[in-house]
Amino acid sequence: MMLSVSKLTLDHEPALSGVERLPVMGWKIESRHRNVRQTSYQLQISHDICFNQIVFDSGVQHSEQSNNIVLANVALIPSARYFVRVRVQDNYAETSAWSEPAGFITGLLDSGWRAEFISAEKPEDKDNSKATLVRKTFEADSHKSISSAFAHVSAWGIYQLYVNGNKVGTDELTPGWTSYAHHLLYQTYDLTDILCGGLNVIGAMLGAGWYKGDMGFTRDRNYYGENTALICQVVITYTDGSQDIINTDESWEGDDSPILFAEIYDGEIYDARQEQTGWSSQKFTPRVWRPVRVMAGDKTVLKAQASGAVKQTERLKPVAMITTPQGDRVIDFGQNLSGWVEFCVKGRAGQKVILRHFEVLDAAGNVYLDNLRSAKQRTEYVLRGEGEECWHPHFTWQGFRYVKVEEYPGDVDLNNFTAIVLHSAMEQTGEFSCSSAELNQLHHNILWGLKGNFIDVPTDCPQRDERLGWTGDAQIFCRTASYLMQTRNFFAKWLTDLRYDQTPEGGVPHVVPDILTNHCGKDRLLADGGTHSASAWADAAVINPWTMYLMYGDTRVLEDQYDSMKGWIDFMEAHSEHHLWRYKLQFGDWVALDAKEGSYFGATPNDLTCTAYFAYSTLLFSKAASVLNRTADHRKYADLHDKIVHRFQQEFFTPAGRLAARTQTAHILALYFNLVPEAFRQRTTETLVELLNEHDGHLVTGFVGTPYFCHALSQNGRLKEAWQLLLKDDFPSWLYQVKAGATTIWEHWDGIKPDGSMWSADMNSFNHYAYGAVGEWLYRVAAGIEADEDQPGFKHAIIQPRPGGGLDWLDARYQSIYGAIGVRWEVSGQTVDLRVSIPANTCATLLLTDGKTLHETDGIDFVPCVQGYTAEVGSGEYRVKYALV
Structure with missing residues (x-):
């Protein structure tokens, strides 16, 4: 049989244990045909796996919908098991067998x-x-x-x-x-x-x-x-x-x-x-x-x-035993991670194993604990003295690559030690590789930054005395995270807490869950400036739900968060003056390199960054209102967005088109958030390139500018500069960290300086995913796997690969809710050999940007366009060869 259902999901998971409402249903279809579309489905729910106790039968539904299916009027009973199966028919008149069943267990429901x-x-x-x-x-x-x-x-x-x-x-x-x-x-x-x-x-x-x-x-x-x-x-x-x-x-x-x-x-x-x-x-x-x-x-x-509880996900063995110049015994696990060390030991009752966990060695090769601040990251085990004893912690976790063995009975045998990786259970959905080993390591570091910090909440770091759900970090990394792993349920859970922790007026805390409010009297910055409503941080209230909709096509998160999203927009409007917005403490372009000496705050003016995000979040909220058929809100906030953009342009652009704030981040935000008057777009882009060249092609951006830098360039005809920026390998750059031996993303571009000295120990995490937000550029632009907000969840994909950077080849796959979208390109001279995979029951627009001549089209009907060539394709595997301009 050509047609089959390969995976049935419930709330985007293979199984659920404890639900209070009927899950959203979806499935992936497999077929060797091209241009496969589902024409009908039949879905059943039963109490038993053999489907002898069917409680719901949809009958044959003539529909192309194969994801985000919400069933009404199915009464669930508490503390019960259910099974779901589906079969489908396609436009080739083939009917699949019943899928393997997916199961769920109900919670207490209304039984109390x-x-x-x-x-x-x-x-x-x-x-x-x-x-x-x-x-x-x-x-x-x-x-x-x-x-x-x-x-x-x-x-x-x-x-x-x-x-x-x-x-x-x-x-x-x-x-x-x-x-x-x-x-x-x-x-x-x-x-x-x-x-x-x-x-x-x-x-x-x-x-x-x-x-x-x-x-x-x-x-x-x-x-x-x-x-x-x-x-x-x-x-x-x-x-x-x-x-x-x-x-x-x-x-x-x-x-x-x-x-x-x-x-x-x-x-x-x-x-x-x-x-x-x-x-x-x-x-x-x-x-x-x-x-x-x-x-x-x-x-x-x-x-x-x-679903989504924290689990043990991987087990890593040590790669080396080190004796430091100071004489410490140190185990190197070769990877910065979050989790535990499990060990086995033999000894007398009362003897101890004491371990200290840390991230890096200092320039002399000694144990470096200063950046842990007051966190001890210490485990101590007292032996009972009966044969071999194996143990790991229970109610803590550590962020580490290295472990200092302070006490251990007998010889330290590396075979007795294992690092157990912990993070919230999520399916990995992104795969990336290319001809650059350094870029592959960067992708690895971005992925491990996610693993190290997605421990029930999206934390800022897993090692020091913080590990808080900083909203800004979660916002800028959300899209990248959602290419790498299935984050829908992880973020939906966290956004629920954001909603609960909002102020009555709609302000959004700096951290979620909020433990800063009423606990920062000794912190001058937060005591004076407040613990909520910083631009780019608080905008997680809008950007993250919209990203979930874009990546998964599920309106439930938008519905659940709608009042929260609206509350945040209304808060900004209430505190704006003639549509220019700023409020109390702003982090701005946090830890940008253009900050004054000794300051964390970048040089881009706060009223510019605040108003830019005010416009962006208002635009996204107006779109969310449209999706949910809240027509009046859509019109109201679309109009508000237009007013904010107009005010931004009045305030920050001169009549001649010069952006008043001459920083990289100011130009990046203006371009990426579409705040530039169209007549001035080219000038703004050219100025951004000038600012880049003033630093020899290096960025000096912080948390606000960095995520969008490559996008601002590639979206405005500067793909070459975007690739060059990405592939810089001297300080400051992403690959500088890679060459320094990083296995995760650092908090600071100069966490370890070129001379080997450390950035201030006060705030210097080596597992801090924010700058890993460039990962989405690898998928969305380099590979060209882009979502279409009009048909979200990759029901319709935009495939627009952008070869460059001197790479010989690039291979990426994204496991969408419909199936794997694959792109592989190889470059030989000016010829591109492109292979694309589109999952069944979806379609895509294929754009060959800068395509000059078509050599092989694999039956695709391309037409010339402004970018090069374009075509509409259905599901299947395709291979195209073309010459670049």
Whole structure:
């Protein structure tokens, strides 16, 4: 059979565990034909995998839609399992077989929480960083067969769930970090094959985490509460339809765990001598455990998390053992990462393993800890002294490439050490390679910057005493991240917290979740300037939802965030003067190299950057209103956008067309955000090139200008300069970091200076993804895989590769929601050999920019256009050869 459904997704995931509304459905179609379009589909939902208990059948729907399908009037029951399958017919009159089923489990829905929050801590433990245990024994009816059993679990703090002696699931750091007072996620775990008839034991280990732990560069604690607590509701359904429900309540018991200390920044201390072996198993006979306390808490804030929890994703072995000039033993894992070190050790009871985690060696080759600031990044394990012991932390994580071994019984054997990579579970969707090894390493660094910082929230760095969800970083990297990985659910979760943490007036915090407000009295900058509503940072409220729509075509994020988006635009308008906007503390072109000596603030005026983003976000919001058929809002904000642009041009352009602020970033924003009067576009572009040449082809831009620099050039006839900028390899440049041995993106262009000295230790992360925002240029321009906002989610793609930079070849693939879009080009002299892959049920516009002569067209009907040649193509594999101008 030529036609098949290769992948069925639910909310863009292969499976979901814990949903509160019917997921968005979608599927990928495979066919060896060209120009394949779906003509109809039939979708079924069943309680069983054999589809003998069908609860919904769409019948044959004559539709081309194969993604973002929202079904109405399907009533879900709580704590139940469902399976979904689909079959399709195409325009060749072929009908596929039924797809492999995708499954989901519902959460509690409207059945409500019977469970209570319980804690093994005492009120006086509010400043304690130890972990605790809670447990309960219960009987499942041994005279009945269990049909299903699901645990719905959350916590104040971080928890790990155990049943009958084993950890449940593969999630880590649950329930993650959210705006807990408004939005606390719970996870759903399948216990069907774990529980048995008769005696069972359920338990959990709880740590301080973000909830009550020591957080933020102010090093405060108890932001959300003073004690950890667990809430758990187990629903057992028997084959006769009867149910048992086991809840957290006063009948549970608690005790201290072997984790004596666990904090996100400072690490973990574990004393294996205090383990109570088998504490969560049926055969365990406990010492006297203490009663738990039932804690009052708002259960209405509990929302199901169906996917995207943090998981162990990779395991890396060391690449070298180093003895530093100062005599320290250091393990090099060869890759800057976020996660844990797992080790095995033998020794006497009471002996210790102590590790310190760090990112770089200094110029002399010694351990460099200064850029961690007050974060200890230290783990300590006390041996129990019984054979080989293997361990890794539980309620912390470290950002590191290197590990200093401060104590370890016996010889340090590298075979006993493994780095475990942690990040939010997301499918990798982008692949990139080319003839430049340095550019390949840059792509690698960008990807690992994402891995290192997408740990439940998009953090600014994973090593020092910060790790906060800075909105500016997340905004500028959002598009790049969404080529690299399927970020829809990751960002949808984070944007929910942005919405909850907005001020009543619509202001957007600098960090989400917001732990700066009311905690920055000792920080002069934030105390005086405020903790919300900085241009380019707060615009994440609009830019990120729009990017999700553009990349995935799903209107749900736009709908969910609509009031938040509108609130931010209205906030800017309320605080603008004649459509020029700025407000209190602005970060501007943060850490740009044209800043004054000793300053973090770039030279581009704040009122220019603020008003530029005011215009851009207003434009995107007006488009979002149009997508959602909010016609009045669309017209209102489109008109507002026009007024802002007009005011920008009045204020910042002279009558002769000179942009008043003579900085690279000012010209980049004016060009990329389409704020330049058309008559002045060429002059503005030429001035940008002049500014580039004044620095010998180097950028001096910061957070605001850097993401769009290559775009501003390539969109305005300066592709050569864009490639040259990208491929610069001396300071400052992306490839300077690569040549310096970086394996992730640095926070500063000169994190390590050419002479080997360090930028200020005060703020010098070597895993800080913001400047990795150039990654989208690699996919959108170099490879030419561009979305069409009129048919988002790559239902219609614009394929416009831009060979250059002296590269011999480039190969990129993006796994869209419809399937893989592939582009490979090879250049020989002036001839380009182009291969393109378009997934079934989509189409594309193919643009051969600067194409002079067509040599091979593979049956494609090209027509000349201003750029070169263009054609409309359907799905399939194509190979074209053409000569460049």
